Amino acid sequence: MDYGSREGIPVLDVARTTEPDIVGRSKRLWLLPGGRCLVQIIPSLRSFTYQRDEMVERTGPLRLDFYEKAAARIVAAGVPCAFRERVSADHYLADYCPAPPFEVIVKNRATGSTTRKYPGLFEDGAPLPRPVVKFDYRVDPEDQPIGEDYLRALGLPVEEMRERSLAVNDVLRSWLHPVEVWDFCLIFGQTEDGELTVISEISQDCMRLRHEDGSPLDKDLFRKGVAGDEIVNQWSRILDVIS
Structure with a gap:
């Protein structure tokens, strides 16, 4: 080929x-x-x-x-x-689309930055009544939340990014069930004619997934200090669901 x-x-x-x-x-x-x-x-x-x-x-x-x-x-x-x-x-x-310094995060549960940056608002791991969409400015050493009006001031199609992120959320939750999608991030690029397209990887490295037994199948294993061989073993389990 x-x-x-x-x-x-x-x-x-x-x-x-x-x-x-x-x-x-x-x-x-x-x-x-x-x-x-x-x-x-x-x-x-x-x-x-x-x-x-x-x-x-x-x-x-x-x-x-x-x-x-x-x-x-x-x-x-x-x-x-x-x-x-x-x-x-x-x-x-x-x-190829140049990557902007912004990403979109969809959260179905209060976890990660939600409970770390906004302590006391939600119990860690609590289901959210509806998916929450937020935007982050991608900058070292740590990405930072950014107000949507800044993105609008730059001429970015905020509502379209929101709608497409929620559409991806629906696809992933349906496809991966009974594995639960807690959150994930996306980066959108724009083609020469202005079409929004997902240019970021969608994988265990950029989302939180929970097996039906409650165990993590994502980068939370790495965050918690789990050794590399066990990360590989656990990440491989998701292939049983998506095959």
Whole structure:
């Protein structure tokens, strides 16, 4: 199958023989012709709150296992997604849209930053009467909540981002049941014609999932100091649900 190339180099050889154009904490990205890019998942896990930053081998392919299937689900539900095709255990092709410094977080339970930043408002882990959508400014060392009017002042389609985030929430909750989706984050890019598209990974690394027995199947394991092998074992359990 023809996955495209850059300067005549087959797409996977691009990653083997050239330096990435963009390197982040969890991804390496090579720009390709036709508005595409090749992305490699870096098996890194990071928690600012718990001061942990480590490489956990085998988590990269597990994240891509999840993302590949999640992307297909949300596209089928009418939500555009940059993901196009998996080309190796930890590489995939995507449409390229520059990443803005904002993310959207959907919460179905009061957890994480909700109880940490707003102590006393909600009991930790309590179900919320309806999903809460919030926006964060992505900045080191810790992302910060940002008022929606700042985003409107920048000309961003706040209501459309909210609506699409809630649509993704509906898809994930239905698809993953009986695993419970506590929260997740999304990053939206805009195509040249202004179309909103999900450009962020959707995986165990950027959401909170609870098995029906109550155990975490996500990065909370890392936050709590669980060893890498056990993180891999627990993350693999979600594949029994999404196969």
